[in-house]
Amino acid sequence: MSEQKFEDLEKFEIRQQFGNWRELLKPTTEMRKGYYSYAALLRDQEYLNLPYPREWNTLDEDWKLPPNWKEIIINKMDELRRKYRSFQVFMDICVRCGACADKCHYYIGTGDPKNMPVVRAELLRSIYRKYFTKSGKVFGEYAGARELTEDVIKEWFLYYFQCSECRRCSVFCPYGIDTAEITMLARELLASIGISQRFTLISAAACVRTGNHLGLNPGGVVNSIQYAVDDIKEITGVDIEVPVNKKGAEILFVTPSGDYFAQPHWFTFMGYLMIFHELGLDYTMSTYAAEGGNFGFFHSFEVAKKINQKIYKEAKRLGVKWILGGECGHMWRIKHQYMATYADDTYDDALKVLEEPVNPITGTVFENASSTKMVHILEFLADILKHKKLKIDKSRNDHLRVTHHDSCNIARGMGLLEEPRFVLKSVCNYYYDMPDHAIREKSYCCGSGAGLLADELFELRMRGGMPRAMAVKYVHEKYGVNHVTAACAIDRAAIPTLLQYWKLPVQMGGVTELVANAMVMKGESERDTDLRGNPLGEYLEVEV
Amino acid sequence: MSFLGTLVGVVIPYVAAFIFVVGVLYRVFQWSKCAVPFNITTTSGQQYSLPWLNRTFMDRFDSPYTGWETAVRMLMEVFLFRSLWKNVRYELPGQTAVSTKWLWLFGLMFHWSLLTVLIRHFRFFLEPVPWFVTAITRLDGFIEVHLSWFQPHVVNIMVTGLLLLIALLYLLIRRIAFPKERTFSLPSDYIALFLLLGVVVTGLLMRYVIPVNVTEVKMLAQGLLAFNPPSNLDLHWLFMLHLLFVSTLLAYFPFSKLMHSAGIFFSPTRNMPNNPRAKRHINPWNYPVKGVDWDEFYENFKDDLDELENMGYVVKPEEV
Numbered sequence: 001m002s003e004q005k006f007e008d009l010e011k012f013e014i015r016q017q018f019g020n021w022r023e024l025l026k027p028t029t030e031m032r033k034g035y036y037s038y039a040a041l042l043r044d045q046e047y048l049n050l051p052y053p054r055e056w057n058t059l060d061e062d063w064k065l066p067p068n069w070k071e072i073i074i075n076k077m078d079e080l081r082r083k084y085r086s087f088q089v090f091m092d093i094c095v096r097c098g099a100c101a102d103k104c105h106y107y108i109g110t111g112d113p114k115n116m117p118v119v120r121a122e123l124l125r126s127i128y129r130k131y132f133t134k135s136g137k138v139f140g141e142y143a144g145a146r147e148l149t150e151d152v153i154k155e156w157f158l159y160y161f162q163c164s165e166c167r168r169c170s171v172f173c174p175y176g177i178d179t180a181e182i183t184m185l186a187r188e189l190l191a192s193i194g195i196s197q198r199f200t201l202i203s204a205a206a207c208v209r210t211g212n213h214l215g216l217n218p219g220g221v222v223n224s225i226q227y228a229v230d231d232i233k234e235i236t237g238v239d240i241e242v243p244v245n246k247k248g249a250e251i252l253f254v255t256p257s258g259d260y261f262a263q264p265h266w267f268t269f270m271g272y273l274m275i276f277h278e279l280g281l282d283y284t285m286s287t288y289a290a291e292g293g294n295f296g297f298f299h300s301f302e303v304a305k306k307i308n309q310k311i312y313k314e315a316k317r318l319g320v321k322w323i324l325g326g327e328c329g330h331m332w333r334i335k336h337q338y339m340a341t342y343a344d345d346t347y348d349d350a351l352k353v354l355e356e357p358v359n360p361i362t363g364t365v366f367e368n369a370s371s372t373k374m375v376h377i378l379e380f381l382a383d384i385l386k387h388k389k390l391k392i393d394k395s396r397n398d399h400l401r402v403t404h405h406d407s408c409n410i411a412r413g414m415g416l417l418e419e420p421r422f423v424l425k426s427v428c429n430y431y432y433d434m435p436d437h438a439i440r441e442k443s444y445c446c447g448s449g450a451g452l453l454a455d456e457l458f459e460l461r462m463r464g465g466m467p468r469a470m471a472v473k474y475v476h477e478k479y480g481v482n483h484v485t486a487a488c489a490i491d492r493a494a495i496p497t498l499l500q501y502w503k504l505p506v507q508m509g510g511v512t513e514l515v516a517n518a519m520v521m522k523g524e525s526e527r528d529t530d531l532r533g534n535p536l537g538e539y540l541e542v543e544v
Numbered sequence: 545m546s547f548l549g550t551l552v553g554v555v556i557p558y559v560a561a562f563i564f565v566v567g568v569l570y571r572v573f574q575w576s577k578c579a580v581p582f583n584i585t586t587t588s589g590q591q592y593s594l595p596w597l598n599r600t601f602m603d604r605f606d607s608p609y610t611g612w613e614t615a616v617r618m619l620m621e622v623f624l625f626r627s628l629w630k631n632v633r634y635e636l637p638g639q640t641a642v643s644t645k646w647l648w649l650f651g652l653m654f655h656w657s658l659l660t661v662l663i664r665h666f667r668f669f670l671e672p673v674p675w676f677v678t679a680i681t682r683l684d685g686f687i688e689v690h691l692s693w694f695q696p697h698v699v700n701i702m703v704t705g706l707l708l709l710i711a712l713l714y715l716l717i718r719r720i721a722f723p724k725e726r727t728f729s730l731p732s733d734y735i736a737l738f739l740l741l742g743v744v745v746t747g748l749l750m751r752y753v754i755p756v757n758v759t760e761v762k763m764l765a766q767g768l769l770a771f772n773p774p775s776n777l778d779l780h781w782l783f784m785l786h787l788l789f790v791s792t793l794l795a796y797f798p799f800s801k802l803m804h805s806a807g808i809f810f811s812p813t814r815n816m817p818n819n820p821r822a823k824r825h826i827n828p829w830n831y832p833v834k835g836v837d838w839d840e841f842y843e844n845f846k847d848d849l850d851e852l853e854n855m856g857y858v859v860k861p862e863e864v
Contacts, residue, residue, distance in 0.1 A: 014636060018723040021730050083829055085578035086812045092571070093807030096733055098718075098725045099627075099647060102634040113727045122728065135732070135799050144730040170586045174621070174628045174651075175804055176813035178586060208836055209844075219848035225859045233861040245849070246857040284857070287849070288841050305833040317838055340824045341582050344832050347824070368593045368609075372821040379593050386596065413584075415591030415607040415818055418598050437632050437641035441588040441606070470639035 006034050006459040007501070014463075016111040024119055025126060025141055027151035028158065031059055034459025037161045037451075040196035044205040048303055052194030058157070063150065069193045070148055074131050076192045081132070086181045091128045093175055094121060100169035100179070105444050106162050109463030114159050117169035117179040123159055124186050127152065153195065160186040161197050162460055164449035165298070165330075166408035171441050183450070184297075191300040199454035203295040207307050211290040212257035218287035224260040225285065228270050235270075237525030240277040242285060247318050249284035250360060254292045254311055255326025255377075256489035265492045267531040268327060268510030272377065275512065278390060278521050279361050283324065289314035292331040293489065297338070298451040308334065308342040312350035315373075322357035322366075323374040327510045329449065329488030332376060332416070333409035340372045362387040376410075378419040378487060381515060385426040391520040396530065397428040399540040400483040402514065403475050404433070405468065405495065406443035407488035417441070420487055420511050427518040432479040438471035446486070448494035461494065462501045469502040476506055482542050484508040505542040507532075549777030552784045553764050560791035567798025568806060575810045583825040586813040588630075607818045614817045621814055625652055647718075654711035657704040660684055661747075664702070668765040705751065708744050712737060736802060742789035746782055756780040 036058050045053035052066045066072065081088040100117035102108060107115040114120065122144065129136030129145035136145030146152070165180035190196070206215035216224070225242050232240055243249060253276070259269040276283055289310040296303030315323055325335055340347055354373040357366040364383045366375045384390060402424055410416040417440050424431050438444055447464030448457075475481040484495060484506055495508045509532075517530045527536065534540050589606030590599045605626075608614040620626040628648040632641040664684065666677045685700030716737045719729040750756050761783060767773040779787075797803070809815065817823075842849055 016723075018727045020727060024728065081578065083579050083581060085575060085580045085810060086584065088578045089575055089807050089810045089812070092575075093801065093804040093811075095801045095804050096725075096728055096730065097628075097647060097651070098722075098728065099631050101724045101728070103632075108634050108636075113724075116724070116728060118728050133799070142731050144732060167586055170813055171588050172627055172631055174625055175808045176586055176621075176627065176811040178584065178813045181584060181813075211836075211841065217848050218845045218852060222848070222852055222855075222859060226862065229859055229861045239861050242859040244857055244859055245852055287845075287852070288838055302833045306835040309833075309835050313837060335821075337583050337585070337820045337825075340820070341827050341830070344830055364594070366593075367822065368591070368819070369821045371824040374821065382597065383594055386594070412586055412588070415587030415589060415603075416593070417590045419593065422597065435640065442630070442632070442641075467634070467639070474640075 006462065014109065014111040017113055019113060021144065022141070024113065024122065025144070025146045027149065027155040028114060029151050029154040031158065034457065035162065036158055036456070037454055038198040038456055040198050040201040044198075044201040045194065045196065047205045048201070048208065048306070050194060050196065050303075051192060054194060063154070063195070065150065065153070065193055069153070072193050073148060073153075073189055076189050077128065077131070080185050080188065081128075084181070084185060086178065087185050090121065090177045090182060091125050094118065094125070094177055097174065099172045099174060100177075103169045103172050104163075104179075105166070105168070105447060105467050106164075106460065106464040109447070109466045110460070114155075115162060117173075117177075120159055120163060120179055121177065121182045123152075123155060124182060153190070153193070156186055156190055157195055157197075160190070161452065161457075164408070164445045164447065164452050164464070166445035166449055167412040168408065168442065168445065171412060180450075187298065188300045196299060197451055197454070200295045200298045200451035204299055204303050204307065207291050207293075207295060208303075211286075211288050211310060212260070213291055213293060213295055214257045214260065216257065216260060216290070218290075221260060221285075221287045221290050225273075227261075228266075228273055232270050232274055235529070235531060236274070236521055236527065238274075238277070238521050238523055240273060242273055243283065244285045245287055245318070246284035249282050249318060250321050251281060251283040252289070252311070252315050252318060252320040252323045253283045253285050253326070254289055254323060256293045256328040256331055257291045258489035258493060259326060260290075262489075262493060264496065264507070264509040264513070264532070265489055267513040267516075268492070270531055271510065271512035271516030272326060274516045274521065275381070275390070275519065278519060279384065282360065284318060284320070286314045286318065288317075292325050292328050292335070294331065294334050295451065297330060297334055304334075304338070305342050308339060309346050311339070311374075312343050312346045316346075316350045316353055319353045321353070321355045322369075323354075324377060324380060325374055326377050327487035327489070327512060329407035329409040329490055331489075333413035335372065335374050335376075336414040339374065359383050361389050376414075376416060376419070378416060378423055378511060381512065382419045382422045385423060385515075390515075392427055392515075392518045393520050394427060394429050394518055396518045396527070396536055397514055398430070399530070399534060399536055399538055400428065400514070401430045401432065401479055401481040401539075402428045402483045402485060403431070403472065403481045404439070404511070405446070405472075405484050405486040405491060405508075406439050406441075407486055407491055408443060408445045408449060410487060411441055411443045416487075420485070423511055423515060424485060427515050430479075432475050432481055434471040434475050438467065444468040444471065446488075446491045446494040446498060449490050453490055453493060462498065465494065465498040466502070468495070469498050469504060472499065472506055473502065473504055476504055480539070482506050482540055483514075485511045485514060487511050500544070503544050505544045507540075507542045546776060546778065548784070549779045550775075552787055553777050553779050554768065554773045556791045557768060557787060560794040564794040564797050568803070571798055571803055572806050572810075575807065579828045580812055580816075581827040581829065583816050583820040584812050585816045585818045585820075587818050588627075591818055609817055609819050609822075611817060614815065618809070618815055622808060646714075650711045650714040653707050654715065657708040657711065660704040661702075661708060664704075668762050669769050671762075671766060699752065702751065705744070705748055709741075709748060712741050712744060716741070732800060735796070736800060739789060739793045739796065743786065743793060746786035746789060750782055750786065754782050756783045
C-alpha cells in the first residue's frame with residue numbers, strides 16, 4: 001500500500017487537542033511525516049566546523065548525542081541566560097494569560113497545543129525551571145518543571161522547527177515575550193550538541209562557501225544576470241548594462257539569491273535592473289556578497305556571523321558609499337536589527353568608505369539608515385516615486401487586482417508597512433488590503449519562514465499558511481484580487497504553492513515587479529504584455 | 545492568644561516582607577546583569593523612515609524611534625495594557641479573527657483595582673492619613689448603603705474591592721472553563737489566583753460582614769512600619785487569616801510569575817526604540833568569527849572571477 005500524501009487528501013481536518021499541563025510536560029517524540037525536519041548532512045556540519053559532526057537520522061531511535069550532552073545543554077543554557085536578557089526575562093515572567101495561544105498560524109492550522117506560543121516556550125521553560133529555579137528543584141512537576149532527557153531533545157527538534165520566528169505572538173503578548181527569540185536560542189542549544197536541520201544548513205554552508213544560499217559560483221551569478229538582461233531586451237527592446245564587482249560604484253546592491261532564478265522572483269529581479277537602468281544609478285552587484293539573506297540566523301550566532309560579514313567587507317573592497325537591499329524578509333530583520341551589531345571591526349573598517357545614504361536622484365537623506373548605511377529598496381522606490389522620477393503608466397497593471405502580504409520580519413522586526421502600500425498605490429489602479437487581522441503588524445506568516453521551507457515540512461507549511469490563504473480568498477471573492485505581492489523571497493517561494501494547494505486563482509510576486517511593469521522606459525518598444533507575458537488590459541484569469 | 549498574635553502579626557509578616565524585598569531586588573539585579581546583545585524591538589506600527597510617509601499618531605508609540613516615544617510605549621503597556629488591547633480570537637471554521645477585549649477588560653480591572661486597594665491600605669500605616677489616600681477612598685466609596693443589621697449602619701461600598709473579586713473570579717474561571725487556557729494552566733497559575741482570592745475574600749468579609757477592631761489593626765500596621773510592634777497583641781482570627789494570605793503572597797512573589805510586574809520593564813522587545821539602523825547597538829560580548837574573506841573566495845573561483853574581469857565588470861545583453 002502506498003503512503004497517502006497530504007497533497008491528495010480530500011478533507012482538510014484540524015484536530016483540536018486539549019490536554020492538561022501534565023500531558024504537556026511529557027515529551028512528544030512521534031515523528032509524523034510532514035512535521036519533522038531532516039537531520040543535517042555531515043558535509044555541511046564539517047564545512048561549518050560545527051561541534052560533534054556526525055551522520056544521524058531523525059527517525060532513528062539513537063541520535064548519537066555526545067556522551068556528556070546533558071551537561072553541555074545545561075552549561076549552554078546558563079551561558080545563554082547571561083548573554084541574552086531576553087532569554088532570562090522571558091523564562092521568568094510569562095503568566096500564561098493565553099493572549100498568544102491562537103495567534104500562531106501553526107497552532108491555528110494544526111490544533112496541536114504544543115504549537116501555542118506559550119506552550120512552545122514552556123518546552124524550554126520547564127527545563128529552565130528544573131535546573132535553574134528553586135521552585136522547580138523543590139516541587140518538580142508541580143512547579144511545571146521536568147527532567148532533561150533525550151526525548152526532550154527530540155521534542156525540541158520537532159517543535160522549534162515548527163516555528164517560523166514570525167513574532168506575531170510577540171505583538172499580542174502584554175510583556176512582549178518573543179517566541180522567535182526563544183526559538184533561536186533553543187536552536188542554538190540544539191546546535192551545541194550537534195543537532196541541526198538539513199535545509200538551513202545546506203543553504204548556510206553554500207552561502208559561506210559561494211556567497212549565496214543557492215550555491216551558485218560567481219559564473220552562475222553572472223549567467224543569471226546575463227539571462228535577465230537578455231529577457232529584458234526581449235520584452236522591452238532596451239539594452240541595459242549591469243555592473244558586477246565594479247570598484248568605485250556609489251551603491252552596492254544586495255538581494256536575496258532566490259531572485260537570481262526562482263519563479264516568480266525572477267520578474268522582481270528584472271524589475272530592479274530595469275529601474276536602476278532607467279534611473280541611471282551608479283551601482284554594482286557583487287558575486288562575493290551575492291546574498292542578502294542569512295540562513296545562519298536560523299541556526300546559531302556563529303554561523304550567522306560567518307555569513308553576515310560579507311556585505312561590509314565587500315562594501316569596503318569595492319569602495320561604495322552605501323548599500324541598497326532588495327526585497328527579502330529575514331534579510332531585513334537582520335539588516336535592520338542585527339547586521340551592524342554582528343559586525344565587529346569589519347564595520348569600523350567599512351566606515352572608512354561608507355557614508356550616510358543619500359538618494360543620488362532626489363537628494364533625500366536616509367536619516368533612519370545613517371549608521372547601518374543600508375536602505376531598503378522600497379524606501380528607495382517610495383522616495384523615487386514620490387518625487388516622480390520615473391514615468392509610470394498605471395494602466396499597465398490594470399489586468400491585476402492587487403493585495404499586499406506583509407512579510408513577518410519586515411512588519412514586526414522593522415516596521416516597513418506604508419512603503420510597499422505607497423509604492424503599490426503609485427503604480428496600480430486597483431489595490432485592496434486584506435482584512436485587518438491579516439495585515440500590517442498582525443500579518444500571518446506564509447508558513448515557511450526560518451528554515452521551514454524544506455520539502456519534508458509540506459503538511460505543516462500548508463496548514464500554517466492556511467490563515468494567510470483564507471485572507472487572500474476573502475479579498476479574491478470580494479474584490480476579485482488576482483495578484484498578491486510580498487517583499488520577501490521566502491514568500492515568493494512559499495505562497496504560490498500555498499495558493500495552489502488552497503485552490504485560489506491568484507498569482508504572486510514582488511512589489512518591484514509591478515513598478516517595472518508600469519514603468520515606461522526611454523526607447524522601449526510597444527508593450528502588449530507584462531513582464532510575465534500576460535496580456536495587458538483585460539482582467540487576468542489566473543489558472544488554478 | 546498573645547503568642548499566636550505575635551507569630552502571625554509580627555514574625556511572619558516581617559519574614560515575608562524580608563523575602564519579598566530581598567527576592568525582588570535579587571531578581572531585578574539578576575536581570576539587569578544580563579547582557580542585551582541586540583536591539584530586538586517588536587515593531588507594531590509604521591517605522592520612522594521617509595518623513596512624508598503616513599505615520600499615525602499611535603505608530604509613533606507602537607514603533608518608537610526616539611527615547612521619549614519608547615517611554616510612552618512602556619507607560620501605555622504598563623498602565624493601559626496596549627498589547628492586550630489588540631487581542632483577537634481566531635475563529636474556525638469561519639476563518640476570521642474577531643476582536644476580543646475581555647481579557648484586557650478584566651486584566652485592567654484587576655490591576656487598577658489592586659493598585660487602588662493598596663493605596664487605600666496606606667491609611668492603616670500612615671498617620672496622619674495623606675490627602676490622596678483620603679481622596680481616593682472617598683471617591684472609591686461614593687456608594688453609600690444603609691444596613692440595619694450592620695454595626696456602623698451606614699457603610700460605603702468600596703467599588704474597587706468588589707471589582708477585584710469579580711476580576712479574579714473571571715481570571716480563575718477562564719482557566720477552568722476555556723479549553724485552551726485549561727490546557728496550559730499550571731498549578732502555579734492557580735496558586736497565585738487562590739492566594740489573591742484569599743486576601744480579597746478575607747478583606748471583604750472584614751469590611752462588610754465581620755467587622756474587626758480597626759484601631760488595633762492600625763496600631764499593628766504602624767508599629768510594624770516603625771519596627772516597634774506592639775507587644776500585647778490580641779488579633780481577630782479573620783484579620784490573622786487576611787494577614788497570613790498577604791504574607792504568603794509576599795513570600796511567594798519573587799519565586800513566581802508575579803515577577804512579571806517588574807519584568808515588563810526589562811522586556812527588550814518593548815523597552816528599546818526602533819532605530820537600530822540609525823544608532824548602532826553594541827553587543828557587549830561580541831567576538832570575531834572567521835568566515836571566507838575575498839582572497840580565499842578569489843582563490844576558490846579564480847576562473848569565474850577572471851572572466852568577469854575580462855568582461856570589464858559589466859554584463860550586457862548578448863548580441864543576437
